[in-house]
Amino acid sequence: MTVGDAMGDRTAQDTTGTADTTAAREEARRNAELRRRIGSADDVRIRLDTGAAHTSGPVRHWEGLAGAVVTGDDRVDRDMPYAVLGGPGTGKTSLLLDTLLNYLRGGGDPAGVMVVTPSKEAATELRGRLTELLRDDPDYAATGTPVRSVHSWAFALLRAVTQRRGDPLPRLMTGADHDLRIRELLRGQAEDGTGRWPERIRPALPLVGFARQLRDLLLRASERGIGAARLTELGHRHGLDMWVGAGDFLREYDQVQRLSGSHSLNASDLLHRTLDELTGTPDGRAVVEAQRRRIRLVLVDDAHNLDPASGALVRAFAVPGVRTLVAGDPDQCVFHFRGADEDFLTGMAADPDHRIVLSRTHRLGASAVTAVNRLERRLPAAPTRVPLRGGESADGATVPDLEIRRAPSETAQRLVVADAVRRARALDGVPWDRIAVVVRSTGEIAGLRRALLSHGVPVKVDPTSVILAEQPLVAALLLALDALSRPLTVAEMQRLVESPIGGADPVMLRRMERAAAPAVAGSGLRAMEAVGLVVTGRADPHEAERWTSRFGPREQQVLTRIRTVTDAGRAALDSGGSVEAVLWEVWQATGLSTRLQTQALRGGTLGSQADRDLDAVMSLFDIAGDLVERTPAISLTTFLDGVRSQELPTGGRDRRGVRPDAVEILPAHAAAGREWSVVVVAGVQEDTWPAGPTVGGLFGQQELVDLADRGIDPAVPVSRSAAALAEERRLFLLAVSRATRRTVVTAVSSAGDEAAVPSRFLDEINGDTVADTEEEPLPHPTEATVDALPRVLAxxxxxxxxxxxxxxxxxxxxxxxxxxxxxxxxxxxxxxxxxxxxWWGTAEPSSTGPAVAHRHGDATPTVRISPTLLENLGAGATGPTGTDAACDLRSFLDRLRSVPTTEPMKVGTMIHAVAEGFAVGLTLGEAQETVTTVVPWLVDGPEWTAAPLTASCLEAVERLHDWLAGRAGTGRTVEVEKKLEHVIGRTPPDADGTSLPVVLAGRTDRLETAADGATTVIDFKTGKHAKTKEEAAVSPQLSAYQLLMSLEPGRQADGAMLVYPRVPTASVKTLQQGRLSDADLAEFREVALAAAARVAGPAFTATDGCDGTEYACLCPACRAGEQVV
Known part of the structure; x- marks a missing residue:
């Protein structure tokens, strides 16, 4: 054809008619408009219409390309996927939901929809929103849900392949189970000396930290399709012996899994195994083809958090002819440490004609929008990023602001968090479940949880933040199961008694120990050991009755509770029940199910804790059921060891149809893709947020990632500081962009030795850095510094x-x-x-009389004192007595309690017994034999301490024998262990004129009396340190003995003596107190009567003599008892 012919043809076409030309131009204009990029030029507009009767909530109207994609316009390209980009709250997920709703309401088959999320939590959230929108639609019906996590889709596809082939079905193992299997295999390699680990590393094989780093390396390798042989080859090529060892470990791990017949896969293995099956086997390709014939719509939410394997799985079904929408925001990719890579999303968004950019947020207020934009400006450049634009509420008012609170201490910060939460509830009417507290790491959760609960805030903690065996109720159930197979230790029995199963408090526990202690004395058992034997049925019935004979009704009730639980478990175990059946019987016997259900339904702080307990118990049953299903004959001990060995948090199966009415505390990563009305971001400190860069560790995990993803040789130094800071900044951006009404950011700012510095991110969002040079003033967060102890609205x-x-x-x-x-x-x-x-301190005293007992049934109470008591009080001493600081209250309380028997006390009793034996004819050889036999039974510490203690006691006995032998033949009468008791007068009258008789009573170690009745009192001291001569001369104890001797008929005091056989000297060290005159004795009598009045009560002078003792909490003069009034 010539040029002229062509021109002629063109002229002919132009003259065919004006109407056709006009129609063609109009069609071209509409198509051009449809293909334009929408968003950055303010062309995306969403209008809310609440008038639709068949929907729950408002209906969104999308315009431009977004509207065409949502409605499924025939002119939209179905051969290429569309990418939906946008910042926080711009409507990415809403666009996907509206697309799905239009598809379903247009007659689309629900089985032809594939909605993919990066996590099960995100899938649950999206599924809930979809259910809410479709619940009133009478035309919707489906046999399953189209919304699943990427791992759920992979598992379903792999299951279909294995069913088609007739192979055993696969199982998905938890992270905690995977960690446990790795640690068990490492422990075996350490014991057997196997594996290709460097010798310098072998001592670290059994350590938990080593297993964690190895697991991290294996996960990163699995995410990139690197198997055992490839990892070993890379290790040899680059001279990295840890990669060689890890590759060999992975080979052995795979072999063990195959030999055990296990078909369990972790999340990373699941994706690669599924991809291998779908692309490399006939059955897999058949499943793919069948799925492609059915799938007509593929929607991917939060695509920025997908790893490369997940992206490959989506691409397998996002084929030409299938409508595909991929939504996400590269600036919110915070899971790089798990293998997430925004390259899948950015690759989908590379074509401008297939990219929708949403820039107006419908969640954040003006200050939050400014903060997000400031943070994004400091992130690495992205060609598709556009500034976030603020939204307005329906009445035109801006959405509430962003607040920054700086506290002077950690305690003040927790009070600020509690106050912010309480004010949101009380003043703004925000439901508890629409409030969240976001922290950087799980270690900060416990303190905030206690602060919120103490101020009446119901709390829900992210289940993936707590290790199951550390949950209080689970720990108690595990102890009850332990009691079926072995005796519990004293500490374990105490925890079981104080657990929800026993129901005792610390006071009740002490009462049980005190009641059992006298009955078990001499049996070699401690009180709680005996209680443990009783409740587990291991005690002889007669012994059990004797041990618990002093128990009151409440103590018996505690025993009955625990015994009922253990009896039920033992009956199930003896009948051959499975681990799950035994656990069920134990749980039923506790009687806690109904009580916890009732508390959970009532809500509040107790309800939130009951929710947590029930969730933990359900997770424990899940583990038991899974184990029994895999290994029906698993023993109870193996089950208990397995649960306790899981040292990684594991989220259980969420069976709740409604969200608990409680404030959620969660780490920042768990907040991805979620939204609340009010969010408190707590603990934004420079040392934790941003955290330091994560190095490759012992195994060089980062080097492996760089090698596999970017081809960077491991020997090439790579700075990771910038990438780590960008990741932390993205995480902070995500945290401050979760709230629809208000975000409160808190930090501690303090000086001193342990200075706390707020994060640099606070300055960035506040516009206080040099980089912030806006042309016009922008909204700022409101900032405040709080008091040392801020008020909480409670x-x-x-x-x-x-x-x-x-x-x-x-x-x-x-x-x-x-x-x-x-x-x-x-x-x-x-x-x-x-x-x-x-109020404490305002009630009248329950008794105003002296705190003393009646003597021998007399109507008048008697004050009883002893020489030792007077020594402790320092009565009559003009100088230091060598005892602790005098304290009337301490002396009074000591007389009311049973003194624990310590090793020095037992040694002292033995030496006193030997001294008494020498007085009645015991030989030195017999005494030495007794000491050698008895001392090993007296030691409280390790067995090796018995030998030096025996040698010390033998020396003391020999010194004592020689000293006593030197005093023989003096013609004095010797008496040992002589009890003396006399009424020495009455106490000085009190304000009411009351005066009580005072009895001084004591037992002397040895009395030596001359023919004229002059008696010397000898007191043996078995300590290793002696008083000084001056202290002995004024000793109240010796003075009290002389006073008692002066009151004995036919005797008079002739001085007193302290004897120290254990002081390491050549001969026994002795200290004398001279004979007291009648005037001295009369003066001491008055001092003793005054001391008796002091310890009789009912009022005691507060001194710091109790400081450092267990009584300090009862005394206002001590720091620990300042609250006592």
Whole structure:
């Protein structure tokens, strides 16, 4: 054809008619508009219409290319996927949901939809939103859900392949189970000396940290399709012996799995195994073809968090002819440490004609939008990124702001968090389940949880943040199961008694120990050991009855609870029941199920804790059921060891149809893809957020990733600081962009030796850095520095503040009256602690009389004192007595309690017995034989300490024998262990004129009496340190013995003596107290009577003599007892 012919043809076409030309141009204009990039030029507009009767919630109207994609316009290209990009709250997930709804309401088959999310939590969230939108649609019906995580899709496909082939079905193992198997195999290699590990590394094989790093390397290798042989080859090629050892370990691990017949796969292995089956086997290709024929719509949410294998699985079904939408935001990719890679998303978005960019947020307010944009500007450049634009509420008002709170201490920060949560609930009416507290790491959760619960906030903790065996109720159930196969230790029995199963508190535990202690004395058992034998049925019935004879009704109730549980478990075990059946019988016997269900349904703080306990028990049953299904004959001990060996948190199966009404505390990574009304981002510190760069560790995990993904030789130094900082900044961006109403960011700012520095990210979002040079003023977060102990908007702090005002005499009268009026109103409303009758220190004493007992049934009570008591009180001493600081309260309490028998006390009793034996004819050889036999039974420490103690005691006995032999033949009468007791007078009258008789009673070690009745008192001291001569001369104990001797008929005191056989000297060390005159004895008598009045009570002088003892918490003079009034 010539040029002229062509021109002629063109002219002919142009003259065919004006109508056709106009129609063609209009069609071309519409198609051109459809192909334009939407978003950055403000062309995406979403209108909300609440008038649709068949939907739940508002209907969104999308315009431009987004509208065409959502409605499935025939002009939309079905041979290429479309990428939907946008920042936080721009509507990416909503666009996918609307696309799915339009497809289903247009008659699309639900079985032809494939909705993919990167995690099961995201799938649950999206599935819930879809169910909410479709619940009132009478035309919708489906046999299954189209929304699944990528691993769920992979598992379903692999299961279909294995079913088609007739192979055993695969299982997906948890991270904790995978970690346990690796540690068990490493432990075996360490014991057998196998494996190709370098010799310098072998001592580390059994360590948990070594197993964790090895598991991380194997996961990174699996995500990139690197098997055992390839990993070993890379190790040899690059001279990395740890890769060689890891490759050999992976080979042995795979062999063990095959030999055991296990078909369990971890998440990374699952994806690669599925891809291998789908592309490399006839059955796999058949499954792919069948799925492709059925699939008509593929939707991928949060695609930035998919790893390369997940992306490959999606691509296998996103083929020409299938509508495909991939949504995500590269700036929110925070799972690089798990293998996530935004390359899949950015690759899908490479073509501008197939890219939708949403830039207007419908979640964040103006300050939060500014903060997000400032953070994004510091991230690595991205060609598809556009600034986030703010949204407005329906009435035109901007969405609430972003707040920054700097606290002076960790305690103050926790109070700030509690106050923010309480105010959101009380003032703004935000439901508990629409509030979240986000932290950087799981280690910060426990402290915040306690602070929130103490202020009446129900709390839900992310289940993947807590190790199952560390849950209190699970730990108690495991102890109850332990009791079926072995005796529990004392510590374990105490925990079981105080657990929800036993139901005792610390006071009840001590009462049980005190009640059992006298009955088990001499049996070689401790009180809790005996209780453990009783409740587990291992004690002789007669012994069990004797040991518990002093138990009251409440103590018996605790025993009955535990015994009922162990009896039920033992019956199930003896009948041949499986581990799951035994666990069920134990759980039923606790009787906790109904109580916890009731508490959970009531809500509140107790309800949230009951929810947590029930979830933990259900997870324990899941593990038991899975183990029994895999290994029906598994023993109880193996099950218990397996549960306790799981040292990684594991999320259980979520069976709840509704979200618990509680505030969720979760790490920042767990907040990905989620949204709340109010979010508190806590603990934004420079040392934790941003955290330091993660190095490759012992195994060089990062070097393997760089080699596999970017071809970087491991020998080439690579700086990871910038990449790590960018990852932390993305994580912080994600955390501060989760709230629809308000975000509160808290940090600790303090100086001193342990200075706390707020994160640099706070300055970045506040625009306080040099890089922030906006042309026009932008909204800033509101910032405040809080007090040392900020107020919390809760009832308990309010009552405490009002009580402080009422009781403070320095306050003005009108303030105290106002506080009293408010307390009266609160008390009338039934608020606990508001009524003065409930305040400590305001109730009248239960008794105003002396705290003494009646003597021998007499009507008048008697004050009994002893020489040792007077020594402890320092009565009559003019200088230091060598005892602890005198304390009346301590002396009074010591007389009321049973003193624990210590090793020095037992040694002292033995030497006193030997001294008594020497007085009645015991020979030195017999005494030495006794010491050699008895001492090994007296030691409380390791067995090797018996030998040096025996040698020391033998020397003491020999010194004592020689000293006593030197005093023989003096003509004095010797008496040993002589009891002396006399009424020495009455106490000085108190304010009421009351005076009580005082009895001084004691037992002397040895008395030596001359013919004229002059008696010397000898007191043996078995300590290794002696008093000084001056202290002995004024010793109240020796003075008390001389006073008692002066009251004995026919005797008079002739001095007293302290004898120290264990002090390492050539001969026995002795200290003398001279004979006291009648005036000295009379003066000491008055001192003793005054001391008796001091210890009789009911009031005791507060001194710091209790400081450092277990009584310190009862005394206001000690730091630990400052709260006592």
């Amino acid at each position: 009832v308990e702090p309010l009552v405490a503040e009002l009580r402080d005002a009422v009781c403070d005499p320095r306050r003005p009268g009108h303030e105290r009256r106002a506080a009293a009026d408010n307390l009266a109103r609160l008390a009338a409303a039934g608020v606990y602690g508001a009524a003065p009758v409930t």
